[in-house]
Amino acid sequence: MMDSPLLITSLIERAENYFPNKEIISRTQKYMHRLTYKELGGRVRALAHALEELGIQKGDRVGTFAWNHHRHLEAYFAVPSIGAILHTINIRLSAEQLTYIINHAEDKVILVDEELLPAIESIFHQLDTVETIIVMTDEERVPASTLPSVLHYEQFLEDGDTTFVFKKDMEEKEAAELCYTSGTTGKPKGVVYSHRGLVLHAMALSLADTSAVSEEDVSMPVVPMFHANAWGMPHAATWMGAKQVLPGPFPTPEILARLIETEKVTITAGVPTIWLVLLKELDKKTYQLDSLRGILCGGSAAPFGMIKAFEMKHNIPFFHAYGMTETTPLALFSKLKSSQKQLSEMDKLDIKSKQGMAVPGIEIKAINENGDIKRDGREMGELLVRGPWIADSYYKDDRSDDSFRDGWLYTGDVVTIDEEGFVKIVDRTKDLIKSGGEWISSVDLENALMAHEAVYEAAVVSVPHEKWQERPVACVVLKDDYRSIVGQQDLYAFLEAQFVKWWLPDDILFMDALPKTSVGKFLKTALREEVKKQLTKDF
Amino acid sequence: MMDSPLLITSLIERAENYFPNKEIISRTQKYMHRLTYKELGGRVRALAHALEELGIQKGDRVGTFAWNHHRHLEAYFAVPSIGAILHTINIRLSAEQLTYIINHAEDKVILVDEELLPAIESIFHQLDTVETIIVMTDEERVPASTLPSVLHYEQFLEDGDTTFVFKKDMEEKEAAELCYTSGTTGKPKGVVYSHRGLVLHAMALSLADTSAVSEEDVSMPVVPMFHANAWGMPHAATWMGAKQVLPGPFPTPEILARLIETEKVTITAGVPTIWLVLLKELDKKTYQLDSLRGILCGGSAAPFGMIKAFEMKHNIPFFHAYGMTETTPLALFSKLKSSQKQLSEMDKLDIKSKQGMAVPGIEIKAINENGDIKRDGREMGELLVRGPWIADSYYKDDRSDDSFRDGWLYTGDVVTIDEEGFVKIVDRTKDLIKSGGEWISSVDLENALMAHEAVYEAAVVSVPHEKWQERPVACVVLKDDYRSIVGQQDLYAFLEAQFVKWWLPDDILFMDALPKTSVGKFLKTALREEVKKQLTKDF
16 A cells, blocks of 8 residues: 555645635624635645744744634644644643643744734743744734734745645644643643544544534534544535634624624534523524534533533533543543434433443543443443554653553543443542542532432542541532522432432532533542531631 | 554454343245354354364455355455455356456355355356355255365364454454445456454444434444445444344345344345335335335435435335445435435435445545536536545555555546435446437436336447437336336336437337346446347337
8 A cells, every 4th residue: 555644734625636625714802804715725835934944943843822723724724734834732731731731842933813812921931942923913013012023924935935845755644733731730631642643533533323423514613722632523514625624812702692693604613611601692682503513521520411501401412522632632521322322212311311422543441440331331441542643652751651551541531431332431540539448420410419300510529538438518509580589408409319328518608619620520539628628618 | 542453353342241131033945043152153163163174374364155145244254354355256247257266365265155055166167266165054054165175164064163352453454344236347356355454344334324323223234244334234234233133045125125124124224126125025015114224225226216216115214325335335315414404305305316325434536637626516527535434455466556546446436416415326437328428317317207107117328329429318217017008109208308318319129127236237248238129229
């Protein structure tokens, strides 16, 4: 067979070649920006050429600090096309974390949104390697800045050649992208993605039996492009020639619903918290969302009640997926087997609330102290993953050995696997509650609480206990309409019907909001502190 | 990223893991044989182990000489799993060709169907390397044979361990399979497929935007498993966990229609001649074929009239694909773009009768003496293909340099490419008719003739001409009911409405049948001889 490397540039080339007139639509704060794949291709080539002219060489890191929009998409293809590494920087990190990862990645250039420039300005004096800041803006002028000199993205592009020819003599295992995990503890850890990994991952997303990304789709990643490649949707959608909708800065639930309606979005992806606020919006106002053939949900477990609301109340198919920054991210996908389609609606929702099967190309297993767990839906073990788009180490980080052992990624997620092979995330290893030698799943309790009609959000954390070692405590945010109506007793009664007594939380605390990570996951470290404070106050 | 090789064994492992109870159904001459993926997996492992015990080592060639059935499928996975190379031998070759390819491949073992054993017996004394013959039979006894000793497949399997563990320490670029082209001239040429090529090819077949092979499918390859991996359908169907129907020995149109009906086949694949005879059968009898979501057709161009009959008369979606032994084979796939769905039925059929766009992962271009051809649907050039599942040479053959140059496979097919990028095969380079310095497409004339209601089959060949260098002559087989009704004048009148005068054939000869290659393509070399004979007789 030919020694044809799997390269990211082949994705954009196919879109230019076969779908030159399909559109990429970016929402800006002022208007909807539209460009075609033909135009996108020219701009990608110009950016690649201009970066080369600027002196960017193979292996150099080029950062992006940006929302989801077409310029970010251009960088997705242009930077790796010249052998450089695209470092997508999480815009929600603290100044300290930002400084750490930019210095750790040794970024030479940062492409930054005008709205986000102040965050870079405030830490610029601490950045060791950054030579050039290029501002992505819709305005014609270069924005005022405290920095000595910033370049204007559009002017920078004007110096590039729109007919620049992509290199073909690259190795597929060369690095293409770099993304840091949004860890809840410790310093962020970098994951390097190869061309090969990203191309195979895009193929996996486009299989009929997974998310089936197709030319017929209108793809809208709500998951940020700075977070694990926006789950590969920009790659897959470009390759297949799908229309793309990029929701731009500060997308509210109303903005998202309106975009789905007006641009006839068929497939969208994001974390549970996004869909929770979208559901709230759909309760308030009526939108025409029947173009949607699927919501992809991952990042953390989607509560049963939410899946039910989308599927049964709004008639929108909901697909649970699982992955992490280290897995590019798609590793598991939950789609009913043909044999399961005859089941009752409730049974089907039960299956859909699991994280699903390994996608073709990925291998998994789950182990505990007794070895591989039984596929009985009950025994718990840590999920291990391997495959061609799974990281094998963290970038220049001596913590790699904790997570990568014997050729497997140790995910830190505790799971069960049922008879059909469907994986269900039970907890993070470090969030499992060990009570009297037995394990209690905080996620099971959270999902049960969130299925109550009065509950908007719920998180369960462990508190130290003299006798039992650890005990669960629940933190609950009630929906506005229920705040004066529902109390602890109602929720206890609700839980008692579903759990053995020793699983019930020792306390249920009501809060106005729950602390979350930069990507919308519950921040359990902060929550534990908060709980400790409240419990101390109470006594 | 992890250095996880793409290996064929991962396909069967996934089916065992997630779809243990899905069935593979093989038609035998006596009954329908059914086994599950769980059973298949055990038998694959047993065969792999037994072959290793027999002394088969990495790189050894193991031949199959068989119809489409579950034992052939077992060999598909077992042989490459131990690093050996599966050589699928075309059962329709002449004794001379058979002897040549078995000696050229240096097969050590041949797995042969009982029905086909005589063909091997008759040449066995000329085979230099074959040490073991294993007969695949449904009978319990070893068949009588002129050979010194033959093994019984089922008894051979009994010695193998059904829990044999597949090796993971193989390189993905290692050879997995070997198949010889069914060339119409010269000795057959061998093509070696790597694990990587076959896995990527199976992924390409399973994309939503190509044939979308899925767990929900019931897949029936009519294309023989000895011919270019049965177009990869056994690989893709196994990987995705689809139910498979393998039509066994001597499948007639009636058998195929009955299998589609009773097993609810959703997707099937074969050459145009198969679908031509199936259409005839559907005219005779009524079958319930509404489970079919797609007929895949390739190998040679499907006539417009046939596509129209399937799509409009029988309401069966018809997909043109293009490939060759050298391309694993899927290279082009014809599926309407979303923008084309609003066109008239006739315009859509016109598009469907083209071979389509390069599938994701494959690059193409077409060149003539002026360089790359224009995408105007008119300029003709030779199609060039490259990508990770395209061969880069013929196996131990000094004719490689004719076909593989500058990193491209020169297909020998003359094509046009339209504004949308859809490729249309115009002719084989060697079948184009050069008349007075201009080119005439034999395929265009053939398709036009075959669209006439009276014509069953038509082929057009060139005959030497003193003044014009070459001129076309048509060879036509009329449908039985039209033999006494339709004559030359009717067909000339029909063609005159569609072509300029100098394209019209100098003669139209009526024949009882057209000579075909072992895979159902018109054998134009033989036809030219036949035409020469008839024309000389006439004058």
